Amino acid sequence: MTTSVNASGNRPKTRNGCFTWIKRILLSLVIFLIALSLLGMTYQTISTQADQKEYPAPGQLIDIGGYRLHIYCMGESVDGSPTVILEQGLGGTSPAWAWVQPEVAKVTRVCGYDRAGLGWSESTPKGTPRDGKEVATELHTLLQKANIAPPYVMVGHSFGGLYTLFFAHQYPHDVAGVVLLDSSHPDQWTSTAAGQQLYQSNARLFSITSSLARLGVLRLRMKSQPASGLPDLQNQELAAFLSATKDWDAQAAEFAATTELDNEVRAAGSLGDLPLFVLTATDHGGPAELEELWQKLQNELAELSTDSIHKVLQGALHASLWADPKYASESVIAILKVVDSAQHKTSLQR
Numbered sequence: 001m002t003t004s005v006n007a008s009g010n011r012p013k014t015r016n017g018c019f020t021w022i023k024r025i026l027l028s029l030v031i032f033l034i035a036l037s038l039l040g041m042t043y044q045t046i047s048t049q050a051d052q053k054e055y056p057a058p059g060q061l062i063d064i065g066g067y068r069l070h071i072y073c074m075g076e077s078v079d080g081s082p083t084v085i086l087e088q089g090l091g092g093t094s095p096a097w098a099w100v101q102p103e104v105a106k107v108t109r110v111c112g113y114d115r116a117g118l119g120w121s122e123s124t125p126k127g128t129p130r131d132g133k134e135v136a137t138e139l140h141t142l143l144q145k146a147n148i149a150p151p152y153v154m155v156g157h158s159f160g161g162l163y164t165l166f167f168a169h170q171y172p173h174d175v176a177g178v179v180l181l182d183s184s185h186p187d188q189w190t191s192t193a194a195g196q197q198l199y200q201s202n203a204r205l206f207s208i209t210s211s212l213a214r215l216g217v218l219r220l221r222m223k224s225q226p227a228s229g230l231p232d233l234q235n236q237e238l239a240a241f242l243s244a245t246k247d248w249d250a251q252a253a254e255f256a257a258t259t260e261l262d263n264e265v266r267a268a269g270s271l272g273d274l275p276l277f278v279l280t281a282t283d284h285g286g287p288a289e290l291e292e293l294w295q296k297l298q299n300e301l302a303e304l305s306t307d308s309i310h311k312v313l314q315g316a317l318h319a320s321l322w323a324d325p326k327y328a329s330e331s332v333i334a335i336l337k338v339v340d341s342a343q344h345k346t347s348l349q350r
Helices: 016-056 132-145 161-168 191-213 217-223 231-239 245-256 258-268 290-300 325-344
Strands: 060-063 068-074 085-086 111-114 152-157 175-181 276-284 309-315
Touching: 016 085, 016 231, 060 132, 068 132, 068 309, 085 132, 085 161, 085 231, 111 217, 132 258, 152 161, 161 175, 161 258, 175 325, 191 245, 231 290, 245 258, 276 290, 276 325, 290 309, 309 325
Parallel strands: 085 111, 085 152, 152 175, 175 276, 276 309
Antiparallel strands: 060 068, 068 111
């Protein structure tokens, strides 16, 4: 048997040779990706541990049944004034109230807290639901164990507005008033095709955020983000939490329970004549169709009570109501107006 050679006397390259080189390249690429992932995970772990040491909890960590939630209170109730409870939006944490909480504390007691898995709060046991009933129960247990007695004025921003509404329905005898700061609405995802598309887009995003956080990708991304507008310390705390793996796990779990939460709030219905202040921003950075829908739904939220005020803040962004001192002062005014109404049992519309 003979083997052919080319004109130069060399054997031609075989397919096996090409496959060998391809395998080597692919193997090298796999090894590189594994090494890069391990490096990212190590970076994430070390950086998270450093953040935990750098930013200790300012409030109390209260055991509510196998895991602890963080709550931070300022001020004192005066002459029977209600305690204000601050509920942040999706993935939001208590440092976000830095402009609002100290001002409200000049008049009455005010408490910000972190939902399970967010901020300084510990994560729930695996499989714990994140619907409105569970979150409301956790908050109610936290308030009881921290000896923070009702009545409460509940304040919710964005997604936190849904939790606030459900808490008010779940514990009506404890709640003396509600403030919704550019709150989400249970129909915002389903009312239009654009809303449905945005929901699907967010769902795809949250399906990968936990993995990206574990690899340190989101931490690197946070380094390039502009400051939130909060004071330096709270801005750094907020950035640390938005870089933490457990916070992204909790945020993804909350979003996954959106449909159930919306159904719970929708079924709860009216607030009766409970004092309700709705404060609305006008610039959400989306298409005109969604902005028009948002304003319509804000009007519907104001109709949940027969004793309500709805104020629209022209030029305000969604986060401005807590992050921008100019608009955060409007949030303070709204909160204190409801506090006064609840304390003196007078109509908010007087």
